Amino acid sequence: MLSDPAIAELLQNLAKLYVQRLPEETRLLERLTQELIDSGPELAQLETLRHQLHGIAGSAGTFGFQEITDQTRTVEQQVRALIKAGHPTDATQVLVQSLLQLIEQLKQAAFADMATDSLVADVPRYHARQPLLWLVEDDALQAAEIIGVLEQFGYVIRWFEAFTDAEQAAAADERPDGLILDLVFTRERINAAERLTRHSPLVRLGVPVIFISATDSFQARLTAVRMGALGYMLKPLDIPRLVDRLEAVLEQDRPVAYRVLIVEDDLLQGQHYAAVLSASGMVVETLNEPTQIMDRLSDFRPDLVLMDIHMPECSGADLAGLIRTYDEWLSLPVIYLSAETDLDQQLMAMGRGGDDFITKPISDTRLVASVRVRAARFRKLDSLMARDGLTGLLKHSRIKEALEVEIARAERNAIPLSVVMLDLDHFKQVNDTYGHAAGDQVIRAMAHMLRQRLRKSDLIGRYGGEEFIIILPDTTAQVATRVIEETLERFKALRFTADPGEFQVTFSAGVASTADQILPASLLNMADKALYQAKSAGRSRVQRFIPEGNTND
Numbered sequence: 181m182l183s184d185p186a187i188a189e190l191l192q193n194l195a196k197l198y199v200q201r202l203p204e205e206t207r208l209l210e211r212l213t214q215e216l217i218d219s220g221p222e223l224a225q226l227e228t229l230r231h232q233l234h235g236i237a238g239s240a241g242t243f244g245f246q247e248i249t250d251q252t253r254t255v256e257q258q259v260r261a262l263i264k265a266g267h268p269t270d271a272t273q274v275l276v277q278s279l280l281q282l283i284e285q286l287k288q289a290a291f292a293d294m295a296t297d298s299l300v301a302d303v304p305r306y307h308a309r310q311p312l313l314w315l316v317e318d319d320a321l322q323a324a325e326i327i328g329v330l331e332q333f334g335y336v337i338r339w340f341e342a343f344t345d346a347e348q349a350a351a352a353d354e355r356p357d358g359l360i361l362d363l364v365f366t367r368e369r370i371n372a373a374e375r376l377t378r379h380s381p382l383v384r385l386g387v388p389v390i391f392i393s394a395t396d397s398f399q400a401r402l403t404a405v406r407m408g409a410l411g412y413m414l415k416p417l418d419i420p421r422l423v424d425r426l427e428a429v430l431e432q433d434r435p436v437a438y439r440v441l442i443v444e445d446d447l448l449q450g451q452h453y454a455a456v457l458s459a460s461g462m463v464v465e466t467l468n469e470p471t472q473i474m475d476r477l478s479d480f481r482p483d484l485v486l487m488d489i490h491m492p493e494c495s496g497a498d499l500a501g502l503i504r505t506y507d508e509w510l511s512l513p514v515i516y517l518s519a520e521t522d523l524d525q526q527l528m529a530m531g532r533g534g535d536d537f538i539t540k541p542i543s544d545t546r547l548v549a550s551v552r553v554r555a556a557r558f559r560k561l562d563s564l565m566a567r568d569g570l571t572g573l574l575k576h577s578r579i580k581e582a583l584e585v586e587i588a589r590a591e592r593n594a595i596p597l598s599v600v601m602l603d604l605d606h607f608k609q610v611n612d613t614y615g616h617a618a619g620d621q622v623i624r625a626m627a628h629m630l631r632q633r634l635r636k637s638d639l640i641g642r643y644g645g646e647e648f649i650i651i652l653p654d655t656t657a658q659v660a661t662r663v664i665e666e667t668l669e670r671f672k673a674l675r676f677t678a679d680p681g682e683f684q685v686t687f688s689a690g691v692a693s694t695a696d697q698i699l700p701a702s703l704l705n706m707a708d709k710a711l712y713q714a715k716s717a718g719r720s721r722v723q724r725f726i727p728e729g730n731t732n733d
């Protein structure tokens with residue numbers, strides 16, 4: 181992910197490159213205008229002129245020249261009218277005048293000292309980082325325990341012994357992603373909690389609050405809810421359950437790294453959109469070669485495609501139609517991003533397989549918002565179909581599909597791929613002793629911990645009841661084994677609370693990697709074999725499958 185100064189610099193450089201290419205565009209327009217003056221309006225030349233104007237209208241605004249876009253659109257309309265009329269009219273003279281005016285404007289723009297800062301000022305920013313939580317808890321021992329466990333799950337905690345300390349930090353403009361507040365029902369403590377949750381700057385920012393308390397009553401919970409509680413956890417604290425609640429609460433607030441594929445033949449514009457969307461936290465790829473679309477879709481698996489309409493080799497509408505011939509991509513949102521303002525043309529393009537139309541140029545903020553709204557809807561629907569309800573992990577069929585995609589990618593790019601099969605130990609006993617609900621809680625905690633500890637590019641699936649598959653692209657067997665061993669260390673330290681008391685759970689895992697000369701197609705079987713070995717050797721361990729005679733380490 182690019183940092184803000186890098187984005188600003190990139191956008192500035194792209195705008196400079198655009199300005200550099202203006203003289204050439206202007207010369208072409210001058211030549212076409214001269215031809216129009218010399219030989220009158222001929223259909224083929226008018227079409228070329230219209231095409232050239234269309235390109236300028238779409239790109240100028242993107243790089244900060246909105247007036248040029250407006251003027252070009254007017255001229256484009258005049259050309260369209262002439263084409264429609266089919267013969268020279270008085271309008272030819274008016275068109276020539278407008279063209280000369282536009283050419284002047286373009287020449288001036290080429291010398292303009294661009295205030296490119298304005299281009300990036302409104303790009304919504306996003307920094308990937310671990311969520312920061314504030315914990316207000318006067319019991320140092322309890323605080324240490326909570327911090328220890330939450331850190332295992334990848335949270336960063338700032339501890340305050342008293343509400344007033346947290347209030348001071350809030351007044352100093354610090355902003356956590358969430359608050360965990362210990363609530364004791366004395367007048368003084370409630371007043372302090374109220375000051376933080378109802379009157380500090382954090383309220384305006386909508387920071388989510390979870391209370392922890394030893395008191396359980398209707399009145400206590402009501403007081404907490406009135407202070408904006410999104411969770412109320414009872415002491416003694418079941419910390420994995422607290423993590424469960426935190427995940428749910430913070431999820432609503434988290435910028436999602438939507439994946440966007442931009443298909444655009446104008447390299448500069450493609451890069452500009454990519455920079456703007458990346459700056460808002462999205463993962464973006466651009467494609468200038470339409471024939472490679474299907475490979476890129478399988479490789480990159482976007483949430484949304486932004487498609488230019490007018491491309492030399494193959495139109496965006498044709499490309500959208502082609503994508504829809506594959507069942508797998510029927511529901512993928514395809515949004516046309518085009519300078520086309522003609523409603524009939526837009527409708528025609530939509531009929532071919534596009535879902536929506538965004539007219540170029542578009543402001544950076546609106547582009548981000550439009551893409552985000554549409555990608556979010558697709559993710560939601562896709563997630564309902566693909567994800568397991570208890571854990572939010574990929575379902576059996578989806579993780580197997582994902583494995584096929586990753587195998588193909590690893591082979592194509594000659595990079596290692598590791599697969600882990602993981603199974604909770606003696607889980608039947610957990611259910612039998614503590615009940616099914618406690619068992620579910622353990623499964624969820626396992627899922628949270630995997631999500632927090634693994635990279636975003638790793639894929640995690642719930643393969644069966646208490647069995648998980650993890651796919652680690654570009655990862656050797658040693659690294660995969662180490663990561664899962666570290667996860668085991670942390671997982672087995674977790675304490676779950678249920679009737680009749682606290683308990684801990686372990687897991688066993690098998691690792692198989694192409695780096696150990698295992699054929700990609702056998703990875704799953706070999707990881708399963710290794711898991712079996714780990715169970716037979718006494719459980720609570722990670723076993724790496726090494727084929728006989730392999731000394732690779």
Ligand SMILES: Nc1nc2c(ncn2[C@@H]2O[C@H](COP(=O)(O)OP(=O)(O)OP(=O)(O)O)[C@@H](O)[C@H]2O)c(=O)[nH]1
Pocket residue numbers: 570603604605606607608609611615616617618619620623644645646715719
């Ligand atoms: N609570 C809960 N239990 C589940 C779920 N899915 C499967 N299980 C239980 O998981 C247990 C799996 O038990 P076994 O396959 O015998 O294995 P185990 O007891 O974990 O023993 P080992 O794997 O040999 O260590 C069964 O009791 C299932 O009912 C679920 O979604 N929730």
